[in-house]
Amino acid sequence: MPSPTRFALLLRTGALACFAAAAAPAGATDAALVSVADDAFKAADFDGDGKVTWEEFRNRVVRVFGHLDANGDGRIAGQEHPPAVDGEGKPAQPGNVSAESFTGAVEEAFKASDKDGDGALSLAEWSGTTN
Numbered sequence: 001m002p003s004p005t006r007f008a009l010l011l012r013t014g015a016l017a018c019f020a021a022a023a024a025p026a027g028a029t030d031a032a033l034v035s036v037a038d039d040a041f042k043a044a045d046f047d048g049d050g051k052v053t054w055e056e057f058r059n060r061v062v063r064v065f066g067h068l069d070a071n072g073d074g075r076i077a078g079q080e081h082p083p084a085v086d087g088e089g090k091p092a093q094p095g096n097v098s099a100e101s102f103t104g105a106v107e108e109a110f111k112a113s114d115k116d117g118d119g120a121l122s123l124a125e126w127s128g129t130t131n
């Protein structure tokens, strides 16, 4: 049975919330968000080996950033910026999110979620269901 905790990774940082916001339809239910998390894992696992490496995930993150950066100036600003926090849990400043800081925040969350430290996320690690 799916649980909202499976979505924990995606909500752990504002950057990943951005990822979720970009992937999920507006008004999505918890069940739909869980589905998005699973779909996002499968989409990110480019070589289909059941693990998402940072290399694989970074490719997705770059695409999400490009999706959010509607005017293509390399920063997420103003109306482009969904509600989010920065890597330290403080509210992100609109106009102050570069591709570098966005990717960095996601990398921190990625490393924090990689419980066995093998440099890749299993579906359980991705979903936040490991201890």
Ligand SMILES: [Ca+2]
Pocket (backbone or CB within 6 Å): 044, 045, 046, 047, 048, 049, 050, 051, 052, 053, 056
């Ligand atoms: Ca893989």
Ligand SMILES: [Ca+2]
Pocket (backbone or CB within 6 Å): 114, 115, 116, 117, 118, 119, 120, 121, 122, 125
């Ligand atoms: Ca791992």
